[in-house]
C-alpha cells in the first residue's frame with residue numbers, strides 16, 4: 001500500500017479541509033495519526049449551490065406562464081441560480097409590430113429572478129426564427145440595419161443592469177458541411193457584416209453584460225459548423241469586435257449524442273479568450289445512460305475554468321420542447337431523476353432529502369437526513385460512512401461518479417442498480433450508520449446521498 005503522506009494526498013487533504021470549512025462543516029485533523037476526518041453536515045444540496053461552490057451558475061429556461069404553478073416555482077427557486085426566458089424575450093414577443101415594444105412576460109421572469117438574487121441570461125436579440133413577418137418583408141438594407149440596431153438598443157436598454165449575458169446573435173450558421181452563414185433576412189440584406197454590427201451595437205448599449213454568440217450543433221469539435229463559428233470568433237477577437245462568450249446550446253439525443261471531444265470544443269473556444277456557457281442543455285433518454293451523459297457534460301465544463309455556467313432547457317420533462325424524449329433533470333411530477341443525482345454529484349454536492357418519503361412515513365411522522373463522514377484514504381480507495389437521523393426505517397441511495405466503484409460495504413443491506421454506480425442501502429438491524437469503500441480511479445468527489453423513509 002502506498003504511503004498516506006504523499007504530497008498529493010497532503011494537498012488534497014488541505015483542499016478537502018478548506019472545502020469542509022467553506023460549507024460550514026466540523027473538521028478534525030488528527031495530524032499525528034495522519035488521518036483526516038471531515039464531517040459535513042450541510043453540503044451543497046442543490047444544483048445552484050453546488051455550482052456556486054465551483055464558481056459557476058446553474059440555470060434553467062423558464063416560461064412565464066408556469067411561474068404560477070407552485071411545484072414549478074418551488075423547484076425553480078430551490079435548485080437554480082440563473083434563468084433564461086424560454087420565449088419571452090424573442091423578437092416576436094417583444095416587438096411583434098414595428099416600434100411597439102411589449103415586455104410584460106419577460107419582465108415577469110426577470111423580476112422573479114432578480115428578486116431572488118438569480119442571474120438572468122437574455123435570449124435572444126438577432127435570430128432568424130420567431131421573427132415577425134414585418135421584419136422578413138423589409139427589402140432595403142438600410143431599413144433592416146435600422147430596425148436591427150433599434151431592436152437591440154430598445155431591448156437592451158429596457159433590461160440594462162439585470163442581464164448577466166446576452167445571446168446577441170443566435171443560430172447564424174447553416175447545418176451540414178458547408179460552414180456557411182444561414183441565409184436569414186439579415187444575411188440576405190446586410191451580408192456577413194451584420195453579426196459584428198449587432199455585437200458592436202450591443203456593446204455600446206449595455207457595456208455591463210456579457211455578449212454571446214449562441215448556436216446548436218457546435219458541440220462536436222470536428223463538425224464544419226463548429227469550425228466555422230470558431231473561425232468567426234477568432235476573427236472577432238483578433239479584430240477587436242466585442243464578443244465575450246460562446247453559448248453551446250447542447251441539445252443531445254441518440255442521433256446527436258454528447259461528442260467524445262466535447263471538452264476539446266469547450267477548451268478550444270475558451271482559448272480564444274471568451275467564456276463558454278452551456279446554454280440550452282437537454283439530453284433525451286432515461287436512467288443511467290442519461291445520467292452518464294449529463295455527468296460527462298458537467299465534468300467537461302468543470303474541467304475548463306472559462307466554462308462559467310450551465311443552463312438546462314427547462315425544469316420538468318412535462319414542459320420540455322421535446323417532452324416525449326424526457327430530456328430534463330426532473331420528471332413530470334418534479335421528482336429528481338438519476339440524471340439530477342449525477343449532475344449534483346459531479347458538481348460536488350450531496351443529496352439531502354427535501355421531504356419525507358412520499359408513502360409510508362413511520363408512526364409519529366419523522367423525516368430522514370444523512371451525514372457523510374470521510375474515513376480512511378489510500379492511494380487507490382477511500383472509506384466513507386453515512387449516519388442517518390430522523391428515522392430508523394430508512395432507504396439511502398449512494399451514487400458514486402465513475403470511474404469510482406463501491407467495492408465493499410458494512411453494517412447495511414445493499415442492493416445495486418445495473419450500472420453499479422448507484423447503491424441502495426437499507427438497515428441491517430444494527431443501528432443507523434453504515435459504511436463503504438470506494439475505489440476512486442482518480443476521482444475523489446464525495447458520493448451523492450439521498451434518503452427516504454422505507
Ligand code: 9MR
Pocket residue numbers: 086087129130216249280321
Ligand atoms: O423551447 C422553445 C420552444 O418553446 C419554442 O417553441 C421554440 C420556437 O422556435 O424555441 C424553443 O427554444 C429554442 C431556443 O430559443 C433556441 N435554440 C433551440 C431551442 C429549442 O428549439
